[in-house]
Amino acid sequence: MELxxxxxxxxxxxxxxLPGIGKxxxxxxxxxxxxxxxxxxEAFAGxxxxxxxxxxxxxxxxxxxxxxxxxxxxNSSRSSQLVCVxxxxxxxxxxxxxxxxxxxxxxxxxxxSPMDGIGPNDLNIETLVERLKRYTQELPETEVIFALPATMxxxxxxxxxxxxxxxxxxxxxxxxxxxxxxxxxxxxDEATLIQSLKQRIPYTH
Amino acid sequence: MELxxxxxxxxxxxxxxLPGIGKxxxxxxxxxxxxxxxxxxEAFAGxxxxxxxxxxxxxxxxxxxxxxxxxxxxNSSRSSQLVCVxxxxxxxxxxxxxxxxxxxxxxxxxxxSPMDGIGPNDLNIETLVERLKRYTQELPETEVIFALPATMxxxxxxxxxxxxxxxxxxxxxxxxxxxxxxxxxxxxDEATLIQSLKQRIPYTH
Numbered sequence: 483m484e485l486x487x488x489x490x491x492x493x494x495x496x497x498x499x500l501p502g503i504g505k506x507x508x509x510x511x512x513x514x515x516x517x518x519x520x521x522x523x524e525a526f527a528g529x530x531x532x533x534x535x536x537x538x539x540x541x542x543x544x545x546x547x548x549x550x551x552x553x554x555x556x557n558s559s560r561s562s563q564l565v566c567v568x569x570x571x572x573x574x575x576x577x578x579x580x581x582x583x584x585x586x587x588x589x590x591x592x593x594x595s596p597m598d599g600i601g602p603n604d605l606n607i608e609t610l611v612e613r614l615k616r617y618t619q620e621l622p623e624t625e626v627i628f629a630l631p632a633t634m635x636x637x638x639x640x641x642x643x644x645x646x647x648x649x650x651x652x653x654x655x656x657x658x659x660x661x662x663x664x665x666x667x668x669x670x671d672e673a674t675l676i677q678s679l680k681q682r683i684p685y686t687h
Numbered sequence: 688m689e690l691x692x693x694x695x696x697x698x699x700x701x702x703x704x705l706p707g708i709g710k711x712x713x714x715x716x717x718x719x720x721x722x723x724x725x726x727x728x729e730a731f732a733g734x735x736x737x738x739x740x741x742x743x744x745x746x747x748x749x750x751x752x753x754x755x756x757x758x759x760x761x762n763s764s765r766s767s768q769l770v771c772v773x774x775x776x777x778x779x780x781x782x783x784x785x786x787x788x789x790x791x792x793x794x795x796x797x798x799x800s801p802m803d804g805i806g807p808n809d810l811n812i813e814t815l816v817e818r819l820k821r822y823t824q825e826l827p828e829t830e831v832i833f834a835l836p837a838t839m840x841x842x843x844x845x846x847x848x849x850x851x852x853x854x855x856x857x858x859x860x861x862x863x864x865x866x867x868x869x870x871x872x873x874x875x876d877e878a879t880l881i882q883s884l885k886q887r888i889p890y891t892h
Binding site: 489495497503511513515516523524531553554572 | 689690691692693694695697698700701702704705706707708712714715716717718719720721723725728729730731732733734735736737738739740741742750751752753757758759775776777780783784
């Protein structure tokens with residue numbers, strides 16, 4: 483599809499560089515923006531620029547923040563004896579939306595994925611090790627929870643972290659694998675069933 | 688889901704204002720942008736701003752262009768005796784991608800849709816009437832082709848245009864409705880089959 487102008491083409495190229503957005507969708511979005519007023523498009527672009535300018539990673543946990551450290555790390559009512567390791571910010575937000583976790587986080591910024599050329603050095607692993615060294619010196623009974631994706635990459639990353647952290651006086655746990663709430667056994671995959679059987683827990687009601 | 692910063696929230700609000708983009712997808716896109724360099728985000732926002740600044744509607748046919756009139760209207764090898772009326776730019780581009788149309792276009796900018804509050808005055812209909820008045824004075828045998836969506840709104844718009852243009856010495860046609868190429872009869876809807884029967888053509892091979 484030949485576009486009527488290079489300016490539109492450049493905009494479509496940029497929008498379609500976003501994950502999951504193809505050229506056709508990008509064109510639809512770009513034409514929607516074109517139909518808006520100058521002020522609206524400036525507000526749109528401005529919001530992205532202001533965000534990029536004002537937001538950076540928390541120096542402690544790599545959560546996103548406008549301040550040097552994020553509101554979770556700053557929150558003294560949250561325990562530093564419980565550190566939840568997640569792949570990215572969206573996983574942190576998902577965890578937070580449960581309202582059930584009162585510890586702190588560490589955002590790795592990805593998982594180890596040789597296929598995508600992502601090795602341990604590309605992730606926030608060194609800072610996790612340093613942080614936990616500090617915590618275990620200051621506090622007894624620190625627990626680190628691996629809340630990583632149930633994929634090959636997630637498992638690889640968890641195993642790598644486990645070895646890196648094995649010298650520290652830490653309790654290392656991982657979130658449970660099993661049947662999703664509301665899920666049928668017949669629709670669950672075999673690997674999940676095996677995990678849910680292995681990780682069975684005493685029945686309570 | 689509570690976002691960690693107002694700047695991210697503002698960016699997510701803007702991105703989710705695009706058609707078909709929900710809050711979750713917007714967050715994914717915004718985090719993707721955040722992971723890019725400052726220069727890349729500036730290029731992204733800049734492409735949108737430059738497009739908005741440089742692009743406007745062709746004064747003749749309402750196609751998008753950087754110049755006063757678009758390259759199709761300026762192209763003297765394209766016939767002004769054949770004017771194809773389309774709903775929007777994407778339809779024009781779809782038509783152009785066939786490489787089979789050598790006339791000009793008129794982009795309505797929408798179709799009449801009382802449900803969405805879009806009436807004839809919201810569309811580029813007056814300029815179409817004026818244009819065709821001019822063309823029919825200058826050229827004999829001008830034909831206008833309605834290439835509008837096969838929906839209630841498209842039909843309503845075509846009928847409205849037909850009445851508006853009925854005083855002019857014009858040939859008025861509409862693109863055929865019928866079976867899509869490669870489509871089975873058993874999978875076609877009834878209304879399409881009825882149309883394809885009504886609009887049957889002499890068999891050639």
